[in-house]
Amino acid sequence: MTLTTISTNLSHGGVQGVYSHASTSTNTDMTFSVFVPPHEDGETLPIIWYLSGLTCTHANVTDKGEFREACTRLGVILIAPDTSPRGENVPDDPDKSWDFGLGAGFYVDATQAPFDKYYKMCTYLEKELPELIVSSFPVDMSRQSIMGHSMGGHGALTIGLRNSDRFKSVSAFAPIVSPLNCPWGEKALTGYIGPDKSNWREYDACALIEDGARVSDLLVDQGSKDNFLEEQLKPELLKSACETAGQKLTLRMQEGYDHSYYFISTFMADHIEWHAKKLKA
Template sequence: MEKVSEVRCFDGWQLRYKHRAASLNCVMHFSVYLPPHAETQRVPVLYWLSGLTCTDENFVTKAGAQRYAAEHGIAIVAPDTSPRGDNVPDDPEGAYDFGLGAGFYVNATQPPWSSYYRMYDYIVDELPALVAEHLPVDAGRESVFGHSMGGHGALTIALKNPGRFRSVSAFAPICAPTQCPWGEKAFTGYLGNNREDWQAYDAVELITAGARLPPLKVDQGRSDNFLAEQLHADRLIQACKAKGIAADIQYRDDYDHSYFFIASFIGEHIAFHSAALSAQ
């Protein structure tokens, strides 16, 4: 693990690292904010999963999360959204919603993607092990959140790993990727044509099948131009109600899909996670 950069921020440190990722067969970058508390003790850790086209740097430069992470004494780890490198395959047409920047947090099973696009294993296993080994975090106190494609990742990873995360939250998540154009394109490419295989990475399908969630918070802007076609927050609400899952899912009037929306409510999300991470 090689440190690429470090910047003092709210008496903590905003750091960036690179390392060779075995699960992705390439060199990966990730960003970490360590609050001032981390200079004297191990701190809880919150994993942020970004959306389509993002790298590990979008969130740390746009969301304004460091102020709140410093106040609550929480580390935030922000990985990249896909494998990277000259040998890593990309969408042949160069589209933004498949290939580089669009890993969808799944383990691809179809060639050529299966040799590199194993983002699920990277987020669930490889990256947390690396972080726990080299950084002053308490691996027993983890939570996860994300935006759009990353909101999908946060929800499905929490659902597929019961007991692992203290809490989960999302901004404008892709709630039912098996039922929207973004998900259908990505899952066909990464997982093949058998739609039953896709259900393992669909939050609504997982909840319907009986999977449970830790405490859940979701914010969705009503002016989000992707809401009706791609995101389907209503289906997540319906699935949680049908299965008796308590969830704080709110529509926010006038907000869109951007980082302005995330920055407006990031403090509430970090406070929500802090309460879960500090509980005994």
């Protein structure tokens, strides 16, 4: 596997890099960013994976996430993958809307043509990218956590729940907690996975918890002025699923905050500190 370096910049004492590679999962080139804080030669560091929301690439959080100061202070690597395959050949939403297709991979392995040839974000994140990371960066793969925003919060919750042996902790900003129960999820999972909803449950955080999946700890921040709160995000469904199942959850409603990076950046250091405690316990 060959990694192409697109850019590296010194920032907060560490190296913020952007890289690309030819992905065998998605049959496209994939781009991602990695921040490696200062460290001793030969030292390996714990990782936090950050999964982004609809329309985003690696660049949104890399530019606006305000994570580097905390990563340097706590000695944690942050990896930000893209949200879908991209390229001229990659099929997009027929209506070109922003909630399906390019920038909207929903962290699933598509089974429906024509998407199944490219939209394999689940395999990409669970198998391919970790192998590339371990061969290219000073990472301690025994200490990983995962977080994400909105669609990426859905990704973090579901990947975290399906791989509880891999992740020490899971957190999210304004996540889609149940694609089975919101219009974004209905559209995306019908398109990628097909109409049989029994196949959706492995990609639905609430259903995974109902079906027995557990993680050691969950932290969720949700802005009270988020435009998508009532129709799409529905944190009460996660709260209810966790209460019923006895899954530990800290759900914080953040008064007055919206869905933007102004919200995410406000609580980013909190999340990194929370993960770092688990990663270093």
